[in-house]
Amino acid sequence: MKKSTLLSAVAAVSMLATSAAAHFQMNYTPESALDKGKTIELRQVFTHPFADEHTMDMSGVEEFYVINKKRKKDLKDTLETITFKGNHNSGKGYKSTYKARRMGDHLMVLKPKPYYESNEDIYIQQITKTVVNVAGLPTDWDRELGLKAEIVPLTKPYSIWTGGSFTGVVKSNGKPVPFAEIEVEYLNRDVDLRNNAMGPSKVKAPHDSFVTMGIKANKDGEFTFAIPKAGWWGFCALGAGSDKEYKGKELSQDAVIWVQAKDMK
Template identity: 45%
Template sequence: MNRLFAAAALTTLIAAPASAHFQLVYTPDPNIERPGDVPLKLIFWHPMENGHAMDMGAPEDIFAMFKGEKIDLTGSLTAMTFKGADNEAAAYEATLPVKRNGDYIVALTPAPYYEGSEDIYIQQITKTFFNKGGIPTGWDEPLGLPTEFVPLNKPNNVIAGSTFSAQLLSEGAPVAGAEIEIEYIAAEPDMETNAAGEATVGAMPGGALVAITDENGVFTFGVPRAGHWGFAALGSGPDTEHEGKELSQDAVIWIKAYDLE
């Protein structure tokens, strides 16, 4: 069974909150004021529950797109250990070199992760957006990934209390009727200690937060509070098998919302 539909069935059958795996490409503030190297933390985790962290294998690819130029970030990868509330797990660090004003879109393709409880592999192809100087230069353009979200609102400065919309693509085509899991980073990682901070919210009752894409592959979510929000489409990618087992190839996007002050 496709993991997207399996997750929906499980949510229907049980009352306990569902745990959502989410791949992170994290730094505290995506809006960059001056040139320099921006540290990135690559963590596979349950961020809304401040729960279990999963061991990452070496990423298959990580790059940034800036004004049509692809910047390879694989040479900056360094293994690290992330400390969540419940356990420690293998994770990675990378560095984003920022020089000129504009949008830097980081795309991570992690190695497939084996989820023993479901007997499947999970690969969450993740996009995170950074900007220097407040000048938009391509945040709304697809990167040609196997599956990805293309934002319809500028993703690095969403206003808390407004809405965020994005279009889900698989091999460049819109995906209608897809379930989108929604996640919030409740305990933001400490960049120095590589450990989860204090949780600011708890897990939602009733299972995962979910939206559905329309006939054009678009979903909209009302963003209730400031912070980092993630969206995942389970099983939206074209690859469905890895090492003889089912593969859920997921699209993930992260945005940052701010309060008006």
């Protein structure tokens, strides 16, 4: 997976040929910890959050819903197709709004249709969790949904100090995935909601291994990552899902979760 991602990066942008960036499904919203309920903006984009050298065309959405105080609400009809501008190309994505009015956690799950990665001749499907909290009441953030591929957080994804850490468990259909391979990337830019575009890079990686950081879960599928900088961090457990094939080709069914760190000031 990583090797072929490198190949695709080489093919796509020769100038950035040394950047081995990972695909990350985003369900972006600017703020995950809200003081009170409000209508939030969301952008669903399939990209490489650190290097942003290629924005993929999303193939569609299978499921998009939110859970608040155990109540599930379908959000698929709220999605509107957009062209999202990365720093090197544009890709098909979505935008939506959601009224996060009730107190507590709003646990969103986005299950896109598998994306065909022609450079690797495989399909990729990243089941993505994003949690937004209203007024500090914890209700659903740690809920295990029994998804085919899922990262169950042991740390609240919206209340992490810079320098703190995030711990999660990689699961598939409720069972831990031992020694799961996890990619970690920093959303290295601001998202321009008005223009549906990515901003410039904030930090430079000292070495390729820092662009997409590869870590592994332990024997219980559990992993911890210390967060060095404020902002959004994405975690992707590669091929953790139980579906291994799509349209006669290999499927990498991944689990993604996004967490947001804040500076102490």
